[in-house]
Amino acid sequence: MRGSPSLLLLALLTLFLLEPGVMDARARSLEMHTEDERLVRWDLNADSVTTYNDSEIMEAKGNVVLKRGNEYLKADFARYYMSTKWVFLQGNVVVRTGKDELQAEEAEFDLRSRVGWLKKGRIFMAGPHAYISGERIDKHWGDIYTFKQAKVTTCDGDAPAWSITADEAVVEIDGYARLTRSAFQVKDTPVAYSPFFLFPTKTTRQTGLLRPEYGRSTSKGLYYNQPFFWAINESSDLTLNEYFMEKRGFMHGIEYRTRPSSTTTGWFRADFMHDKKRELTDTGPYGGDGLLRNNYDRYWLRGMFDTRLPDPNWRFKADIDYTSDQYFLSEFKDGFSGFNRSRKELFDLFGRDLQEKDRKRLSGAMLTRDWERFSLALSSMYYQDPSLGNGNRPHNSDETVQQLPQFDAYLNKGRILPNFPLEIDASAQAAYMYRRHGTRGARYELTPRLTLPVNTRYGSLISSVGTYYTFYDTERASRMSDGERSPFARQTGEYRALPEIDVAGSTEFAKVYSFAPKPLPLTKEHVGEWRLLGMRHSIQPRLGYRFRANEDQRDNPHYTSEDRLLPRSELVYSLTNVLTVKKEELALSKDANGEMAPTVRTSYLDVVRLRLEQAYDYREATRSRDRDLYERRPFSDVFMDLTISPVENLSLSTRNDWSPYLNVFTRHQSGVTMTFPAYGSVYAGYDLRKALDEYARQRDADIKYLRFDLRTAQVGPWSMALSVKHDFEDLSNKETDIDLIYNHQCFKLIGRVSIDPQEENYQLLVMLTGLGD
16 A cells, blocks of 8 residues: 555654653652752652653552652552653552641642642641541642542541531641531531531631530520630730620620730730629628629729830739629639639739639739849739629728838848858838728838858757838828727827847757668569668757737727737747658660660658647736636647658648647648549548637637549540539538540540539530640
């Protein structure tokens, strides 16, 4: 046929060009420039590698691995196109990018930009421990993925306990997952629908809804509290919450936190509401205090702020704590908006505590400057009495003392001469004591003190002498209402000087007992075993005398307890016993090669500590006042403080006061703590204080208080927590909290019951792992 030679030549040429070339080596490096012109290299390994079209196409089969640093692509089969830098993967595809792992049946990627697509793929994100799968996944620039027919869960396994499905999903690694036309499923059964759903795919701070609080209580009815968190920037955030209560209405909350530097921290929160309910009874809901509450508008403001000025020796701190009425903190003590959470947050951040919820609220500011031995402080403190107003005493009858302002100076203890042990310290204070009703004016105090410590091989003797100098500049004097003297006397005193002497001597006798047990075998089978190496018993006697001069201070203004310093002349003697053991224990730790190996650890433990103390009051022994009412009792109660810790996970403590005149315990406080990792922990404590009627001390009624806390370790999926606080004398001071917890790999259910005399609260908390838990 005509033309046959030409067609034959063309066919032969085509076969030659398409003839595969089998590479002898199973490893090869693929170099390329990224979109930002960086030169990168992927290392290819496979059972066999074949090239086509003069090495323009490369096919790899069997255990295919493309690796670049910590990133890799794995598959049964791969086809790489040299000109476009695209790779097609098929069969058991696994892709690792950063901390996240992708799996698929098929995939295609641009190795330069790492964009591509996956068929029937799934991503595992280690940060939130979340799985996201889809029929088709498109990977875009910047670790952004688009899913079709997506499914999201944090549960392991093919049949997750819960999941969220969506027609479409956009996922940003270390960002958010945005789901469109989504449904929440329990065991693949839809139970809720949402046109749009958003959840974070990383564990760092992210803007979004926080886990809500909901339940039912006798005083609030059904309630729901939903917080919204706004991550303003890396150093500041804002939380808004709406708290709906069926019987009370809405409470609105706003919380602001900031930490722009390591030396500046701020935390402020406000909650406010228009309450549907008023307390207009004559007894009140909290302990029959006889107070009313007729206000509907209620609120609580609190916060703290700490910073150092450009000169780091200058420091400024401020506190605010102000509420609308005396019951707000007791009624709203739990939950996101409650007193207990705010108290813990502030103490964790600033190391300062709020006043107890039934005390006056304290706000203030302080500026301090420190030198090596000298420091200054300028402050103002304002105490709010929440029981004023709202149907109770008017605000103009407030007798609370406000120190506005106050100046303090301190000389820290140090030697007067370098080679002589005599030491000096001092403090000075100037404050304006303001009252809306009652005596007010300025108070100036100076307290110098000399101390002489003497230490010898036989013991130590510390002697000190000081004087309280106080000057009053009364601006307005009022009739005394505290019954100290005549009700017609005025607090017009101007001066006070009170010398004070303290002398204390102590020594110690000790004996060490050494043992020679067999060495611990350094094998993993003996990890946890221990041996006793020795024991030390010490006895520490101490004798001290304290004296303060007797001066009549009843004419002076009475602002704080420091204005009425009682005279004293008493001898204090004590004896302390301490039993300390030294032991070795075999434990596992990393060796020089980073492997776990048995090692011996030495530790010391005070297994017994007992202190006995009593005082003899010379003034009481010679007292002539009120002898017809109270007999002399110069000997104080015998105080015993005992702590027993036979092992590290068991501790027993007891503090007791025994009256030698009444032959009873006037105070008994005991507690035992046991911790066992395999079972949980338990604490039980009891506090008893007897009613007293003596010259020096009065107590109207007995106090009997029990506290019990139990935390069980997880048994199967279950664990439990129980807390009981019970006052046998004051029934308004008792609380019981019970948590029954079901633990699952990807969720947690908590049934919570809280009961106190004011309300009963019931909650069912559902915590989905990875979704705001």
